[in-house]
Amino acid sequence: MQATTATTAININETVVTGRSLWDSWTTMWNGDLPLAHDIIADGFYAHLSNTLTADPATLRNAVEVEKWVVRVRSRYAKLVYATHAGPFVDVTAQTVTCYWKARGVFAGLTGKAGDIVGKEFTVVGTDILRFEDGKITECWTMSVPLEIDPLS
Template identity: 30%
Template sequence: MTTTARNRMRLLVPAALAALAVSATTAAAPSSSATTAEHSITSHSHQAPANSPKAMLDAWLRLWNGDFTQASGIISPDFTVHAALLDGGDGSSIRGADGLVAWIAQTRAAFPDLRFSLQIDPLVAGHRASVRWTATGTYAGGFPGAKAAPGTVVTFTGTDTLRIRNGKFVEYWLNSDTLQLLTQLHAL
């Protein structure tokens, strides 16, 4: 496998799995406890302060949906990722807002319409937050080893856990169903 293919694989799958954004065009029907596509995590009538965990999670979700404008406002320069990457890496090479945005952007190249919905409301306890999500997107091609035709719609799930320090996300743990995604891409 070439270095380019290894790097693309390292960046592609975990970012796709890590994505959390709420979408107005999501195909998944939210459960009664899930946040709907038309509403953010915070209530419109009770807006949370900009540095509250709920407001930060709103921005986090928009970030994974491709709105990078608030990345530096919610991601610490010390931001680190903990994830089992397909190339055997542990995610530690993805650092800060720029590294995270590059990871997300590369994923979106293979799944340009990637959209996410929350399966349940986020859990927030002290300086940690966790969200469970479902992602749906159309494969555009270019995934190493994938035999699925471009245009194949994929759906997969995962859970993100984030640590907050000084009003920014500083650490990120990803647990995603890589097998579900790879099976749909016929990459096994």
């Protein structure tokens, strides 16, 4: 019985460490370290997006396509920096990691949004859930909304 308990504790700890590490890499990738996509995205990846203006979820099936997606999003702004504000929270049973994040950026006049004035700063908040298997992200759910009034500044 003790061996099972010890093994279970090790598996739980490894899953938590993996989930947190994947979250850190996911955020680092979104902050511009694009080659990380090849280390963290599984073939057959699937994205559930609340905003499909920057990508068709059906095309985001591997690291190459995820990297292109990140490039498309980042290229629309003069500056874009993501930071974690709550989490990462790892569900070891579901092998998921969840975080509340905030991105601060500067418009470049390339989004087509009404408030996109070159040089104007903006903030977006969101929540991502990443499912992982064998040390790679297999699926993500993401939602984000712009913040008109920033309660965390």
